[in-house]
Amino acid sequence: MSVLAVEDLEKHFRVGAGTVHAVNGVSFRLAAGETLGLVGESGSGKSTIGRCVLRLAAPTGGRIAFQGTDITHAPERRLRPLRGKMQIVFQDPWSALNPRMTARALIEEPFRLHTPVSAAERRERAESLGARVRLPGRMLDRYPAELSGGQLQRVCIARAIATDPALIVLDEPTSSLDLSVRAGILDLLFELKESIRAAMLFITHDLGTLQLIADRIIVLYLGRVVEEGPARTIFAAPAHPYTQALISAHLPADPAVPLARHRLSGEVPSALRLPPGCAFAGRCPVAVARCREAVPPLEAIADNHRAACSRIAEGGNLLAA
Amino acid sequence: MSLLAVENLHTHFITRDLSNQVRTARALNGVSFTVEAGRILGLVGETGAGKSLTALSILGLLKPPARVVAGKAWFEGADLLALPPDQLNRLRGSRMALVVQSPKASLDPLARVGAQLVRLQRAHRDVSEAEATARAAAMLDSVGIPDAARRLRAWPHELSGGMAQRVLIAMALVNEPSLLVADEPTTGLDVTVQAQILDLIQGLARQRGIGVVLITHDLGVVAHYCDDVAVMFAGQVMEAGPVAAVFADARHPYTRALLAATPERLRRGISQPAWAPPDLARLPEGCVYRERCPQAADVCLTPPPWQDTPHAARCHFARVAA
């Protein structure tokens, strides 16, 4: 049984100017212990998916099942007991922590809420969690304003793993952090991945990070899945033109590595008005007429590897350098 | 003769804390570098290194409580830091230009794009409205904005992130500066758009012989878009030199640490120490990096030397090129 099963997820927001179609029919499964990377740029809907999956936002359509239980429309009181098993680490550690609570209180909170243990036991667990995320004991009695970005994110991670969750959503957990700090956090996440058995949904726009930590990757564009497969395959042989362009746009920190850039023109279209057909057709170097007529379905290319591009079948999906 | 030569720049923040004590944060502690025409210098470092502050100091855009307390910035024969405000004002926007991180915040929301471009020109040169408008359209075209003539009438809020950044670049270049300072021009933009903007900046530098200071925290950008690099930490340049040389043979422990921290180089099993940013009000004596440096020794209590070579590092243990 998958930890998370998402079917045809849709999320639309009403705004003054119309409706923002943030998520438009996304389906995926997450197995226990697996790390799935959700990658996309602005407008891809990745953050929205992260929030819907934890029911921090209510989906407009589709189904979400957590450990077999349908939580799509569950009321908050039925969700609350489940929340100990599904956690989130936010992008901005400075605003994700209550400024009036000490690090210790923040880490202990999940225990207060979900596992009734004595105060002494709570304290002990908080301390061992602190050690696990490499946060010295002294720091536990500090307030968020007295901790650095990296330390704060460690507190967030400690809090997230406290109750042994089955699912952790990480929404750009290192994007707000400095380079050297980022490395430490990634290192920690990698280590935790091997020791805890939680499934991780890793949301990011940074491919470099995913290469390190993701088992599988889903590439999103304007609220739809355009490609899905094992991380290694996606990097080695990306099928969808957008994936190819995205991977090629990543700049490795080594001037000796030659860039093979697929230059894209224009930008992501507005989610207020989804273009008919393939959302990427407007910028796609290999788009043809039929791409603009119908949304291409997600089809299998190889074992476990799927992509939504009508040009794959005829071999016209590869971008020239 | 370098286009821009910054010498020993010191900028301090002088404030009062909650106990009403005077606190001096030494944000820039002797920054020196040069920028050549037609070349792009990457100014790289983490939060608090002083990259943006360097740009603001040079361009005379500091606000209290920040103050330049020492240093020189030679540009076209004059020391920018010693110029009276009105002269500096004449140079800004015409001979030297600044492009910043959030384009939406830098554009006047109440004026159309074309009007802003025209305004900029007429502030510095004696041109007619018609001439200025024609030039504005040409500028928008040269930064890759399609349908430039129509775009002149766009309002800033109608522009997407990438488009707005292009407009900012157009505004920076409309008066043909010789120096362009771009402060994190692509942070916050999509990766696919980032490439377009960087290509544009690099193209302009080459074609028009503009000297560019590109401030960024992304080593990938430096590796592929900059000719020279200066690595900053705690308000000092720790290492500087041509990009290929610095990346291939990093001489300062901080540069090496930064390079090791990139995802490509992150090797399993090597745990990364997590350092808090340096406290600018309480910097250590001697080498400012010594508290984090794995190689720190007694000699590091004295300020490290700076070699006068194309590739130099501020470290007692920097190996000099053979």
Next chain:
Amino acid sequence: MTTLAEPLAAPSLAARTAARIAGLARRSPTLAAGAAILGIFAAMALLHPWLMPHDPVAVDAFAVLKPPSATHWFGTDGNGMDVFSRVIFGAIYAFGIAIPVVAVGLVLGVPVGLFTGWRGGWLDEIFMRAMDALRVFPSIILALAVVAAAGPSLLNVVLVLGFLDAPVFARVVRAEVLALRGGTFVEAAVAAGNPTSRILFVHLLPNALRGAIAQSAVRAAWAVRISATLAFLGVGIQPPTPEWGAMIRQGAEYMVSGEWWVAVFPGLALVAMVLGLNMLGDGVADLMDPRRRAASVAR
């Protein structure tokens, strides 16, 4: 195993507090002055047995309406009671009203503000309009009506005034909650599985109290004024209780005949206390204003 960098050792709590107080005084003279004034009154209230030269309710038929002198610094009133001692004793009533009224206001108003700010929707609309209606009503009239009906006791006065204070606190707290509601740590609290009660009281309340605290001093000043007014109108505390308002009521009769000291001294005490509370409130609000907190340039 890696460790994080060691920060410098923090100075002791006592040293830091002392330095902070000194610094605060210099940064906000208003706060310092207000605190000083209140400090004096607080001393009067707490140390009254040692400060009063005479018994405040001791009737002395032979010393009626004596002007200020060496034995009676503020003179005596129509019953021969020493005005100075009565003024000192009156400080107890001033605090005895100010503190409970603010407390009642907070206890009633803050939870309402928290809850309606959090929930929003029609509940928010209804409550806020009700609170608005309460504020629009002239408080004196309402207080008069209630006290006249229920009887002029200290408890009744405190309850009515506290009740009238509640809308102010509710509104202020609600505004803070509205600002906090969209914040990430609140979302994190929901994601963690916090029940609404914890979200309101553990997460929102400590962060939403800032405005309420700044208001407290100002509302306390209002409470002191209004209760004195009620007493003056004969509805609140009754003479011969040495409450300043009641004393002014008594003394008003003698103003025309020239025995000014009976009313003026309690009046001055009242003005000083209200001023002190207002200054304290201003100073606290100023200090808590994040814009002021941003450093000023030292030249």
